[in-house]
Amino acid sequence: MAKYTSSxxxxxxxxxxxxxxxxxxxxxxxxxxxxKLTAVQEVKAKAEEKPKEEKPKNKKG
Structure with missing residues (x-):
């Protein structure tokens, strides 16, 4: 079954x-x-990229 938007x-x-x-x-x-309808185009989402984890900065003192 496909998705449509009613007009x-x-x-x-x-x-x-x-x-x-x-x-x-x-x-x-x-x-x-x-x-009376408009076809909805389905957009396939890309695999979500995980944000890079920041390394804690060394604090001296």
């Missing part, structure tokens, strides 16, 4: 979907709704 009011699963709301639909459902 108009929809009825999905017995609930009203407001414009601008993200909804998950099958390809068939999306095809029937056509211009």
């Amino acid at each position: 108009s009011y929809l009825l999905h699963g017995g609930e009203v979907v407001l414009p601008g709301t993200e909804v998950e639909l099958t390809d068939e459902q999306a095809k029937r709704l056509g211009s």
